[in-house]
Amino acid sequence: MRRLLLVFFVQVILLFSGAELLAQDLTPKYSNEFLSIGVGARALGMGGAQVAAVRDVTAAYWNPAALAGIRHKYEFSLMHAEYFAGIAQYDYLGFSSSLGDQNQIGVSLIRFGVDDIPDTRFLYDANGALNYDNIQFFNAADYAMLLSFARDFSDKLKVGANAKIIHRNVGKFAQAWGFGLDLGGIYIHKKMTLGLMLRDITTTYNAWSHNADLVRDIYSQTNNEIPVNSVEITLPKAIASIAYQWSLGKSFGLLTALDLETTFDGARNTLISSQTLSIDPRIGLELGYKQMAFLRGGLSNFQYIKDFQGQESLDFLPSIGLGVLLSERFQIDYALSDLGDVSESPYSHIFSVKVSLEKLKDEGKKFKAWQ
Numbered sequence: 001m002r003r004l005l006l007v008f009f010v011q012v013i014l015l016f017s018g019a020e021l022l023a024q025d026l027t028p029k030y031s032n033e034f035l036s037i038g039v040g041a042r043a044l045g046m047g048g049a050q051v052a053a054v055r056d057v058t059a060a061y062w063n064p065a066a067l068a069g070i071r072h073k074y075e076f077s078l079m080h081a082e083y084f085a086g087i088a089q090y091d092y093l094g095f096s097s098s099l100g101d102q103n104q105i106g107v108s109l110i111r112f113g114v115d116d117i118p119d120t121r122f123l124y125d126a127n128g129a130l131n132y133d134n135i136q137f138f139n140a141a142d143y144a145m146l147l148s149f150a151r152d153f154s155d156k157l158k159v160g161a162n163a164k165i166i167h168r169n170v171g172k173f174a175q176a177w178g179f180g181l182d183l184g185g186i187y188i189h190k191k192m193t194l195g196l197m198l199r200d201i202t203t204t205y206n207a208w209s210h211n212a213d214l215v216r217d218i219y220s221q222t223n224n225e226i227p228v229n230s231v232e233i234t235l236p237k238a239i240a241s242i243a244y245q246w247s248l249g250k251s252f253g254l255l256t257a258l259d260l261e262t263t264f265d266g267a268r269n270t271l272i273s274s275q276t277l278s279i280d281p282r283i284g285l286e287l288g289y290k291q292m293a294f295l296r297g298g299l300s301n302f303q304y305i306k307d308f309q310g311q312e313s314l315d316f317l318p319s320i321g322l323g324v325l326l327s328e329r330f331q332i333d334y335a336l337s338d339l340g341d342v343s344e345s346p347y348s349h350i351f352s353v354k355v356s357l358e359k360l361k362d363e364g365k366k367f368k369a370w371q
Contacts (some may be wrong), residue, residue, distance in 0.1 A: 021346035045321015046284030046299020051241030052195030073358035113141025138171030180204025213365030294323035
């Protein structure tokens with residue numbers, strides 16, 4: 001096992017060290033960014049600091065290794081959010097089930113899209129007159145399906161992986177298919193949890209195909225470049241995380257979490273940045289009352305902003321949230337968060353519901369889980 005772990009980490013280091021060279025050729029700096037938004041109102045209320053703090057079915061997205069901590073036979077989660085003042089719709093559906101006493105599987109579906117975009121190519125008829133009846137509508141949407149597997153190796157060590165299938169389409173004009181892999185790990189020591197998530201560990205390839213005939217004439221008239229079929233590559237990123245559960249008397253508990261997301265595609269506008277890598281921290285808090293009601297807060301998206309006078313200041317995105325455990329089976333979570341201050345109504349209301357069925361007995365799992 002030690003030799004296998006050594007070989008694995010050497011491969012990871014070699015892969016990340018070559019990421020900068022690869023980025024110069026085929027990779028845009030921001031690729032498949034809809035998969036960076038996050039799922040679950042609990043997580044978004046905590047600023048996305050979840051790799052070591054996640055406890056439920058949404059772990060399939062944040063860190064599949066944490067699926068091993070689920071103590072129900074079946075668990076479902078639904079989330080809906082609207083961004084950019086309701087223009088973009090974000091939907092998530094997750095399911096997880098135990099497989100024996102050491103394994104957990106999960107399936108997640110994500111859609112991020114803008115619907116009913118007007119196609120005005122034929123707004124003017126052959127006589128040059130406006131004809132609004134000629135306006136058609138199309139959707140631009142990104143889809144992802146995550147197939148997850150987690151395994152318990154001991155009371156302290158949990159490991160998991162995702163296989164991702166991605167589909168992106170822009171109406172009849174273009175579409176892409178992609179595939180990628182994620183790896184995650186959890187290590188538990190008393191009230192402290194350490195987490196590591198390696199996204200797109202093999203790089204994720206999106207193969208784009210364009211129906212250029214639909215736009216060739218109008219692009220030529222407006223001096224735009226005719227789109228061609230291409231490949232877009234998403235580079236790996238690593239997220240290291242630590243979470244600690246504090247006891248505040250008999251009724252209250254406080255969960256604190258810190259995630260450090262590291263990208264390897266050159267300098268980004270993050271708190272820590274260099275030509276080799278950039279580190280973006282996320283901080284989350286969750287105050288719980290008898291494990292039934294929760295108050296959450298988080299800080300994320302740290303950026304340096306310049307004003308019109310050239311003065312630079314550090315900006316960040318705060319978020320807050322609430323959670324209520326209605327019964328052993330049902331939990332409702334709410335978060336007030338957003339992608340960034342880019343619209344007249346920048347913050348978005350996010351709701352998610354979790355359903356847990358058939359709580360497992362102590363003998364249902366070979367190893368213990370953290371609370």
